[in-house]
Amino acid sequence: MDKTTGSFDRGLGKTVDWWIVACYLMLVLIGWVNIYASIHSTEPASIFDWTARSGKQFVWILTAFVLDILILFVINPRLWEVVSPYMYVVVLFLLVLVIFVSKDVKGSHSWFELGPVKFQPAEISKITTSLLLAAVMSKANFRLSNRRHFLAVAAIIGLPMLAILGESETGSALVYVGFLLVLYREGMSGIWLVQLGMAILLFILTLITDWWVSVAVLFAICAFYYIQFLRHTRRESIHIRRRALFRTLLAFAAGVMMVFATDFIFENVLQDHQRKRIEVLLGLKEDPSGVGYNVRQSMIAIGSGGLAGKGFLQGTQTTYGFVPEQSTDFIFCTVGEEWGFLGCLTVILLYVFLIWRIITDADKSREAFTRIYGYCLASCLMMHLFINIGMTIGLMPVIGIPLPLLSYGGSSLWAFSVMIFIFIALDRQEKKYF
Amino acid sequence: MEMNRKNKILIGLGAVAGILLVKLFYIQIINDKYKVDASNNSMVYNYIYPPRGVIYDRNGEILVGNEVCYDISVTPRDVQPFDTLALAAALGIEPDYIRERMAYYRQYRTRIGYQTLSFLKHIPQENYIRFTEEAYRFPGFRAEVRSVRQYPFNAGGNLLGYISEVDADYIKNHPDYRSGDYVGRTGLEAAMEEKLRGVKGYHIYLRDSRNRVQSPYMDGAEDKEAEPGKDVVSTIDAHLQQYGQQLMEGKVGSVVAIEPSTGEILAMVSSPGIDVDVLSDIGRHYSEISRNPRKPMFNRTVMASYPPGSVFKLVNGLIGLQEGTLTPSNRYPCVHGFPYGGNRRLGCHGHASPLDLLSAIATSCNGYFCYVFRNILDNKKYKNTAEALDAWREYVLSFGFGRKLGSDFPSELGGNIPTSAFYDRVYGKGRWRFQTIISLSIGQGEIGATPLQIANLAATMANRGYYYIPHIVKDSDGIEIDPKYKERQYTLVDTAHFHKAVQGMYMAVNGGGSAGGTAFSARIPGLDVCGKTGTAQNPHGKDNSVFICFAPKDDPKIAVAAYVENAGFGATWALPVASLMLEKYLNGEISESRKYLEDRLLTTRFF
Structure with missing residues (x-):
């Protein structure tokens, strides 16, 4: 045991962020209870029944706790920065390997099966990518504006993302978009986020209305920005103003291209099921028994919960199996149905508090590695939160990603536990010295 | 708060949570749609169909009853491989039928899903028993017992109407019906639907998404038992109705009989009509019926x-008397008709x-009534012919013509009595006069009346000046x-004028052939029959034959109108x-002296 981390008796209460630990424990517990509710039928089994999912989740939770303790008290947090490149490469290799050796599960190839144990490397790759990203970006001479450095960062994020896309796990790949927030925090121009938002807006607008509506909106926004720019830069040189006009025109041209590419992307780049999900989400097509079924059932379950819910184990939608994947990706339905709006509010506020604590701790940190890693963790949690809950209430297309800590499944629970406790450990180690 | 990047990201986090919570608030608290959907989703209503009410005739005979019938339904998803020949043998059908159906289910399996479909209808009881004994061999197939309409009398097919399963259109307009319910479509079944159908009961079960029933909902606390439909007593006399149908067989037309003292319809025959055994299985015969050029579904008694x-x-005579333009002793000449303008003659x-009113009615003199009608229209009381015609129309409407009588029978039509405005449109204002519309004198031309209205005239004559709205349902337990x-x-x-006209009708029947009475063969010794013949010109062929009568003269028990299409002179058919x-x-039977009439009718068919 390392002498810097092995001290149980020195300032444990001050050094560990117990708020984060408390949020973590509550979310895990809420998840477990709701998994039990979601598989509960008219013949209730014990919550500890090993053959049922709730019993298995109990085992995953216990093992996750062991991992948490190991990470918090046994492993030297300095180690993560050192081993991050090796871990990253190994996991990337696994990500690619799984495409070729895995069985087809609903079109995706993302699970390793070792006897009775199954695991998904995509879950672990969030950790390794975050760690490597933090390691690279915290180097003293690192500059995001440096082209080579920027490309390195793009590669670190992009490679696992591509591999996961290759596994047809669109949802997990989408989570990596969240790393843009980390880059933004570390100095990337906010204009990229604006442009990403614009692209999504134009894409949706073109799909649900007409190309000329999108172009008109685009023109209005570009014009507004340029006029704002002129008003604030009256005394600037003509050169700067001319360059701004050029950039605005460029952005407009890119936007128009985006608008005209929309149909092509929609028809040719997206796969059939993805296209259908987006069509259903945007209300372009009705498909109550096909693609729309999951969302409709899920919204019925959540909506029927009302303010206070139907009560523990009283849900009729989730208990009787209307909602598919209810203990994994659609676990939030059980929360919504049995605990109502108040339950949903509680869960979401717990997440918000958890993420807020992580961001605050990260931002306070004097070590760039801890800060960047913390932001990585926070963005991953945020993306999962928005995509998963958004999907269950019809705000996002149906993208299969778990709700962190709540959804059934060992890979996901372990991955998020490890990820969160690495951050707690990093944070603690720093607090011990300063 | 400083607007650094950390805080901007935290604002982003707040926005994400805010969007999720707003949407959750909307679907959980504001919008009720999902709550309704949820109850549909998880509760399965097992409906219990109440027996439909029985329809009785006025003497307590059952016109429409209920009978048990056996159907086979199938849930294709639950079907497992089975012995086709064994099933065919159990059900008494061809194996090919089963293969064909199974192929169909396979082809449309995604659309069918977990639905249960009707496989075979109306199987005989012995096959039902055989099937239930072997049912374990055919998972997915289920025998269902249902109640169907049953008709002890072949009487009143059109009158009773039929019931059939509701379709999507009907459910859209009648939200309290569900797929699989039956509803009265025509006739009494439709008119009395509310009473006959009863109230469906149900048992609620919870089910899962695969439609598997899990357990009774709230231990049956919310279940509801079915309330049987109310029985309906009709005013129809089943035997008379049946007799009327026999007489009208092979002829196109209607007979309506009314009890004048109550307005109760005793018989209502529309020929050709629908046999009751067709009614119980209307679906199978529907296309055949609708292809029939003589339109058996068309209820002539109220729609023609x-x-x-x-x-x-x-x-017209009564109106003339009331208006004072005619007195019973008025005599008008008739020289084989009524000359009007140029060489034209009716x-x-x-x-x-010449004749007086009594004889004119008895002999049905056209010329006489042309004078009668002319005097009504030329009445100095009115400014012009148009005004006089409208006054005349008021009278006619008070007899129940030219408007719906308001019977409880559905799909009643009003017929037509022309207004002055109508002739103004056709001929131009002021450009028509009595001669133009002379046909109205004798009930021709632009007048249209339903057989029910004509029968109502007979009842009005019998009552000497009033009628009860003809109706077909009597007061009974639970139905008022x-x-x-x-x-x-x-x-x-006025009633006083009716006595004259009734006397004329009496003369027409009982005046003896030598007096020129047109209806002498309607005479029945001891019954004091009053009648009036009619022969209506028909632009489509031979004249239509009409007769109204009532009896006994001084205490009328029944008034009848018969209208036979294309049958010639009224007295003949x-x-x-x-x-x-x-x-x-x-009398309950036909006297020997009149058997020849019955024989002639029963043996003559025009088609």
């Missing part, structure tokens, strides 16, 4: 609009001339008819039909 012909002379048959059916509807003509109905109803 005919010129009433000479029976309408009674109305023809008449040979009879003594609208009080309007118990109110006398007075015509605008409509008269025997109506008078035999009358005799059958009052």
Whole structure:
């Protein structure tokens, strides 16, 4: 045991962020209870029944706790920065390997099966990518504006993302978009986020209305920005103003291209099921028994919960199996149905508090590695939160990603536990010295 | 708060949570749609169909009852490989039928899903028993016991109407019906639907998304038992109705019999009609029925609009008397008709001339009633012919013509009595006069009346000036008819005038052939029959034959109108039909001296 981390008796209460630990424990517990509710039928089994999912989740939770303790008290947090490149490469290799050796599960190839144990490397790759990203970006001479450095960062994020896309796990790949927030925090121009938002807006607008509506909106926004720019830069040189006009025109041209590419992307780049999900989400097509079924059932379950819910184990939608994947990706339905709006509010506020604590701790940190890693963790949690809950209430297309800590499944629970406790450990180690 | 990047990201986090919470608030608290959906989703209502009410005739005979029938349904998803031949043997059907159906289910399996479909309808009881014994061998197939309509009498197919399963259109307009429910579509079944259908009961179960029933909902606390439909007592006399149908077999037309003292419809025959055994399985016969050029579904008694012909002379005569333009002793000449302008003449048959009102009614003199109608229209009381015509129309409407009578029978039509505005449109204002519309004198031309209205005229004559709205449902346990059916509807003509006209009708029947009475063969010794023949010109072929009558003269028990299409002179066909109905109803049998009439009718068919 390392002498810097092995001290149980020195300032444990001050050094560990117990708020984060408390949020973590509550979310895990809420998840477990709701998994039990979601598989509960008219013949209730014990919550500890090993053959049922709730019993298995109990085992995953216990093992996750062991991992948490190991990470918090046994492993030297300095180690993560050192081993991050090796871990990253190994996991990337696994990500690619799984495409070729895995069985087809609903079109995706993302699970390793070792006897009775199954695991998904995509879950672990969030950790390794975050760690490597933090390691690279915290180097003293690192500059995001440096082209080579920027490309390195793009590669670190992009490679696992591509591999996961290759596994047809669109949802997990989408989570990596969240790393843009980390880059933004570390100095990337906010204009990229604006442009990403614009692209999504134009894409949706073109799909649900007409190309000329999108172009008109685009023109209005570009014009507004340029006029704002002129008003604030009256005394600037003509050169700067001319360059701004050029950039605005460029952005407009890119936007128009985006608008005209929309149909092509929609028809040719997206796969059939993805296209259908987006069509259903945007209300372009009705498909109550096909693609729309999951969302409709899920919204019925959540909506029927009302303010206070139907009560523990009283849900009729989730208990009787209307909602598919209810203990994994659609676990939030059980929360919504049995605990109502108040339950949903509680869960979401717990997440918000958890993420807020992580961001605050990260931002306070004097070590760039801890800060960047913390932001990585926070963005991953945020993306999962928005995509998963958004999907269950019809705000996002149906993208299969778990709700962190709540959804059934060992890979996901372990991955998020490890990820969160690495951050707690990093944070603690720093607090011990300063 | 400083607007650094950390805080901007935290604002982003707040926005994400805010968007999720707003949407959750909307679907969980504001919008009720998802709550409704949820109860549909998880509760399965097992409906219990109440037995439909029985329809009785006025003497307590069952017109429509219920009978158990056996159907086979199938849930294709639950079907496992089975012995096709064994199933075919159990059900008594061809194996090919099963193979064909199974192939169909396979082809549309995604659309069918977990639905249960009807596999075979109306299997015989012995096959039902055989199937239930072997049912374990055919998972997915289920025998269902259902109740169907059953008709002990072949009487009143059109009148009773049929029931059939509701379709999507019907459910859209009637949200309290669900797929699989039956509803009365025509006739009494439709008119009394509310009472007959009863109230469905249900048992609620919870089910999962695969439609598997899990357990009773709240231990059956919310279950509801079915309430049987109410029985309906109809005013119809089943035997009379059946007799009327026999007489009208092979002829196109209608017979309507009314009890004048109540307005109760005793018989209502539309021919050709629908046999009751077709009614119980209307689906199978529907296309055949709708292809029939003589339209058996078309209920002529209330939907066909005919010129009433000479029976309408009674109305014109009565109006003339009321208006004072005619007195019973007025005599008008008839020289084989009524000359009007140039060489035109409204023809008449040979009879003594000149005539008074009584004889004119008895002989049905056309010429006489042309004078009557002319005097009504030329009445100095009115500014012009148009005004006089409208006054005349008011009178006619008070007899129940030209408007719906308001019967409880569905799909009743009103017929037509022309207004002055109508002729103004056709000929131009002021450009028509009595000669133009002379046909109205004798019930021809632009007049249209339903057989029910004509029968109502007979009842009005019998009552000497008023009628009860003809209706087909009697008061009974749990069913009270609208009080309007118990109110006398007075015509605008005084009762005193009716006696004259009735006397004329009596003469027409009992005056003896030598006196020129047109209806002498309707005479039934001891019954004091009053009648009036009519022959309405028909632009589509031979004249229509009309006869109205009632009896006994001084205490009328029954008034009958018969209308036979394309049958020629009224006395030949409509008269025997109506008078035999009358005799059958009052005497229970046909006297020997009149058997020849019955024989002639029963053996003559026009198609």
